[in-house]
Amino acid sequence: MLKATVNPSNATEKTIAWSSDNPSVAAVSNGTVTAVKAGSATVTVTTQDGGKTARCAVTVKAKTVAVTGISLNKASLTLTEGGSETLTAAVAPENATNQQVNWSSADNQVATVDNAGKVTAVKIGETTVKATTEDGGKTAECKVTVTKVAVSSITLSKSAYSLDVGQSIQLAATVQPDNASFPSLTWKSSNEAVATVDAGGLVKAVAPGTADITASADGITSKACVITVNEVEGIEIADVAFKNILLKIADADHNGVITSEEAAALKGISLNDDQVKDLAGIEHFNNIAGANIISKGLTAVDLSKNKKLKEIFIIGSSLADYNLSGLGELEKLELNFSDGKNQPAINLNGSTSKITYLKVQSAYLKSLDDLQINSMSHLKEFQCLTNCVESVVLTGTSALEYIDLSVHASYLRNALAVIDLSGCPELKVFLSHSSPAVQAIDFSKNTKLESVKYPSGMKEIDLSKLPATVRDLTIGDYGEEPSISGTEHLVGLEYLTLYGTSMTSLDLSNASALKSISIHNAGALKEIWLKQNSEVEVTGAGAGDVTIKYK
Structure with a gap:
C-alpha cells in the first residue's frame, strides 16, 4: 500500500490518480500495488490540480519453487x-x-x-x-x-606366398571391427616342419612343402595364407673348412646354404685356418672389396674373378701360384710366403693401375718381375722384406714415397747389388738392411727425401749425395765400421742413429737442427763435433765412450 501526501496540506483540491507503466508486472489501485509476475514496473501518482507527480519503482521477484x-x-x-x-x-x-x-x-x-x-x-x-x-x-x-567389442572377422595381408628355404615373410592381420577387444592374436602353422610362424606373424621357411598359416582371436579364425616353400640351390663350396667359414659370415638366414644373393651381399672375406686347402667357389663372391687369407694349407690362390677387390692380404707357406689378374680396382696388396722354398708364380696382369701399397715378404723371392712394379704408376709405398732379390730398378713409379728393402731375419742377407731410385722423385723414406753387395746409392733425384737407412755392408758412405731435406738418418750395423764423409751437408738433420763406423771423429757442426744422436757399437768413434750452444740428446750403448765437442 502506497500513501500519497499532497502539499500544501491546506490545498483546496487534493484529488489524485494512480497508474502503473507495466500493469502485467505490477498493478495499482488507490495506492494498493498488486504483484502480477516477476519483473519491474513504475507506479505513478498524479494530482488533479496542477498535474503534480510522484513515482515509485516496483520490483517483483519470482516465487521460489524448491526441488523435490x-x-x-x-x-x-x-x-x-x-x-x-x-x-x-x-x-x-x-x-x-x-x-x-x-x-x-x-x-x-x-x-x-x-x-x-x-x-x-x-x-x-x-x-x-x-x-x-x-x-x-x-x-x-x-x-x-x-x-568388450567382439571380433567379427580377421583378414591376413596375404592369401598365398612362395618362399625359398631359409627365407621369411612378415604377415599382418586386420581385425574387424577396429575397436574389437581381445588379448592377442594366436598364430598357427599347419605344418611346422615346412614353415613356422612366431607370435608376431613372422613366417620362416624350413623345408620344401606347403603349410597353412592362420591367425585367431576371440573364437574367430582367419582364412589361411598358403605358404609354399621351395628347395634352394646354393653355391657349391667343396672345401669343408672354407665352407664353414663362409657360412658364418655369409649365410644370413642360417639355413646352411649360401645363395647367390647372400654371396653378392658379402663385402669382405677373412680367414685364418690352415685346414683351408682350396678356395674354389670364392669367385661367386664378386662384390667383396677385401680379402684377408691366411692358410698354410693353400697351394694356389685365384682371385681373378673378384673384380671389385681393393685390398688383398695373403699369407701361405705352401703357395705356388697366385692368380690376381684383371683386378682393376686393386689398391693394396700384401703377399707373404716366407716359409716357402721356391718363388711362386704371381699373375698381376691388368691389376696394377691403381695399386698404392705393395708389400711382399719371402726368403725365396729372387725377382720382382712378376710383380710388375714398374707399371704401378700410383704406387706410394713399397716394402720388399726378407728376400733374395738381386736388383731393384724402379723406373715407372714416380709416385713412390716410401721404400723398405730390409731383411729382418738374422740368418739371411739379401742379394741386392743394384738399387736404382732415379725414377722416384717423390720419395720421402728409404730403408734398407743386410744388403752387403750394395756399395753406393744415388739419391740425387730424390730431392724430397726425409728419412734414410743405409744398407748394411757399405764400406764407404758419402753423405754429400743426400739431399738437404733428410731429417732422420741411420747408418751401419752391429760389427760394421763404414767410413763416413760429407757430414757437413747434413744441414737439416734432426735424428742420427749410428751402429758402427771406422771414423774416430764425426763433424756434425753444420747440423743446426739436430735433436738426437743414438750410438751403438761405434767403438772407433772418440769425438763428435756439434754446433756451439746446440742442445742434442746423445744416447745408446756407445755414448759413454764419445766426447762431445762444440764449435
Whole structure:
C-alpha cells in the first residue's frame, strides 16, 4: 500500500490518480500495488490540480519453487568399450526454480560422464553414474556396464606366398571391427616342419612343402595364407673348412646354404685356418672389396674373378701360384710366403693401375718381375722384406714415397747389388738392411727425401749425395765400421742413429737442427763435433765412450 501526501496540506483540491507503466508486472489501485509476475514496473501518482507527480519503482521477484526430486531416463545402461550414450535427468517439480544437475561416475576408469550427462565407456567393468540436483542435493543413479567389442572377422595381408628355404615373410592381420577387444592374436602353422610362424606373424621357411598359416582371436579364425616353400640351390663350396667359414659370415638366414644373393651381399672375406686347402667357389663372391687369407694349407690362390677387390692380404707357406689378374680396382696388396722354398708364380696382369701399397715378404723371392712394379704408376709405398732379390730398378713409379728393402731375419742377407731410385722423385723414406753387395746409392733425384737407412755392408758412405731435406738418418750395423764423409751437408738433420763406423771423429757442426744422436757399437768413434750452444740428446750403448765437442 502506497500513501500519497499532497502539499500544501491546506490545498483546496487534493484529488489524485494512480497508474502503473507495466500493469502485467505490477498493478495499482488507490495506492494498493498488486504483484502480477516477476519483473519491474513504475507506479505513478498524479494530482488533479496542477498535474503534480510522484513515482515509485516496483520490483517483483519470482516465487521460489524448491526441488523435490530427480529421476533418470534409464536405471541401467550397457555400452561396449569406446561407446557412448547420453542420459536424461528430470527434475521435480517441472517448475522448480533451480534445474541445475551435476553428474559424476563412481569409476572413471570404467566409464566417464560429462556435464551434459553423456556417458563414455572406457574399459570392461561396472560403475554407477549419479545425477545430483544443485537445489536440495536430490540424487538418481544409473548402473553402467561396459562390455568388450567382439571380433567379427580377421583378414591376413596375404592369401598365398612362395618362399625359398631359409627365407621369411612378415604377415599382418586386420581385425574387424577396429575397436574389437581381445588379448592377442594366436598364430598357427599347419605344418611346422615346412614353415613356422612366431607370435608376431613372422613366417620362416624350413623345408620344401606347403603349410597353412592362420591367425585367431576371440573364437574367430582367419582364412589361411598358403605358404609354399621351395628347395634352394646354393653355391657349391667343396672345401669343408672354407665352407664353414663362409657360412658364418655369409649365410644370413642360417639355413646352411649360401645363395647367390647372400654371396653378392658379402663385402669382405677373412680367414685364418690352415685346414683351408682350396678356395674354389670364392669367385661367386664378386662384390667383396677385401680379402684377408691366411692358410698354410693353400697351394694356389685365384682371385681373378673378384673384380671389385681393393685390398688383398695373403699369407701361405705352401703357395705356388697366385692368380690376381684383371683386378682393376686393386689398391693394396700384401703377399707373404716366407716359409716357402721356391718363388711362386704371381699373375698381376691388368691389376696394377691403381695399386698404392705393395708389400711382399719371402726368403725365396729372387725377382720382382712378376710383380710388375714398374707399371704401378700410383704406387706410394713399397716394402720388399726378407728376400733374395738381386736388383731393384724402379723406373715407372714416380709416385713412390716410401721404400723398405730390409731383411729382418738374422740368418739371411739379401742379394741386392743394384738399387736404382732415379725414377722416384717423390720419395720421402728409404730403408734398407743386410744388403752387403750394395756399395753406393744415388739419391740425387730424390730431392724430397726425409728419412734414410743405409744398407748394411757399405764400406764407404758419402753423405754429400743426400739431399738437404733428410731429417732422420741411420747408418751401419752391429760389427760394421763404414767410413763416413760429407757430414757437413747434413744441414737439416734432426735424428742420427749410428751402429758402427771406422771414423774416430764425426763433424756434425753444420747440423743446426739436430735433436738426437743414438750410438751403438761405434767403438772407433772418440769425438763428435756439434754446433756451439746446440742442445742434442746423445744416447745408446756407445755414448759413454764419445766426447762431445762444440764449435
